[in-house]
Amino acid sequence: MAKESVDVMVEGGKATAAPPLGPALGPLGVNIGKVVADINKKTESFKGMQVPVKVTVDTSTKEYEITVGTPPASALIKKEAGVDKGAANPKLEKVADLRIEQIIKIAKMKEDSLLGKDLKQRMKEIIGTCHSMGVLVEGLPANEAIVAVNGGKFDSQIKSEKTELTAEEKKKLNEERIRLQEEIKVRREEFLAKAKSIMSGMEGKPASEIKAKMVEAGIPTLIIKELMPSAKEEKPAGGAAPAAAGGAKK
Numbered sequence: 048m049a050k051e052s053v054d055v056m057v058e059g060g061k062a063t064a065a066p067p068l069g070p071a072l073g074p075l076g077v078n079i080g081k082v083v084a085d086i087n088k089k090t091e092s093f094k095g096m097q098v099p100v101k102v103t104v105d106t107s108t109k110e111y112e113i114t115v116g117t118p119p120a121s122a123l124i125k126k127e128a129g130v131d132k133g134a135a136n137p138k139l140e141k142v143a144d145l146r147i148e149q150i151i152k153i154a155k156m157k158e159d160s161l162l163g164k165d166l167k168q169r170m171k172e173i174i175g176t177c178h179s180m181g182v183l184v185e186g187l188p189a190n191e192a193i194v195a196v197n198g199g200k201f202d203s204q205i206k207s208e209k210t211e212l213t214a215e216e217k218k219k220l221n222e223e224r225i226r227l228q229e230e231i232k233v234r235r236e237e238f239l240a241k242a243k244s245i246m247s248g249m250e251g252k253p254a255s256e257i258k259a260k261m262v263e264a265g266i267p268t269l270i271i272k273e274l275m276p277s278a279k280e281e282k283p284a285g286g287a288a289p290a291a292a293g294g295a296k297k
Contacts (some may be wrong), residue, residue, distance in 0.1 A: 051075055053102045059093030059118075062086040062100070075104045077111055089115045096122045117160065120176045123153045129224055134181025136267050140231050143224045144183040147201045150174060152210035167205055171196055183227075235270070242266045242274050 053071040062068060064079050068086075072079050082102060090098045099116035117123070125131065128143035147170075154161065154169040163169035171193050178189030185192060185201075195201065212220070242261055249257045254275060261271050 049106045051104050051106055055100055056097045057086060057090065057100050059090040059096050059098050060087050075106060077104055077109050082111060085113055089113055093118060096126060117156050120153060120157055120173055121180060123156060124177055124180060124182055128182055135269055137179055137181035140181045141183050141227050142181045143227060144186055144220060146212060146216060147185055147204050148209050148212055150184060151205065151208060167196060238266055238270050242270055
């Protein structure tokens with residue numbers, strides 16, 4: 048009984064017979080339309096996310112089995128948090144807040160690919176990913192949330208394995224997300240104003256000195272790169288002076 052497998056990444060609920068799925072399934076003699084419909088049914092809950100899917104086909108009977116993996120933890124966190132991306136600077140910016148029930152939900156969805164031996168350990172792995180994305184947990188930074196988990200603060204929720212939120216809880220999280228996003232905008236404007244003030248006060252000085260002053264003032268690297276000219280733009284200006292001087296000498 049020969050079996051062949053096709054491994055693809057599809058958008059949850061939106062698989063099609065177009066490449067790479069259709070051409071890979073064609074030679075195996077299965078009903079491509081039915082396989083696609085079954086994949087979409089199985090991945091419907093992952094709408095908006097890329098999901099790994101494996102289709103195993105018995106080439107003699109044409110029977111097939113669909114195995115759906117789970118998206119990366121970061122993608123599940125973004126979906127639960129209602130954000131398109133994590134923080135550009137996780138140490139300074141917080142883009143959203145998650146309830147412990149959402150952490151439990153993600154940990155359960157990813158249990159086959161996490162290292163933790165039990166739910167609590169797997170939850171701490173997910174919280175660690177939240178840290179790298181600038182996502183709070185129960186209003187706490189990741190390190191404090193892990194301390195709270197270790198201390199038993201969420202044991203009742205972990206024991207019940209509650210994963211769903213009420214409409215009111217979702218509303219509060221959405222309001223908190225909007226507040227955090229506004230904070231990021233305000234902080235960015237403050238950094239921009241501070242950086243421009245430094246540039247204005249040091250006009251005519253070497254770029255390296257201006258950048259050093261900005262770093263000293265705590266301006267984020269992304270804003271410095273945004274405001275300061277690139278090295279390629281600086282080189283022609285630096286190289287032009289000696290040539291002009293040489294020409295005058297002649």
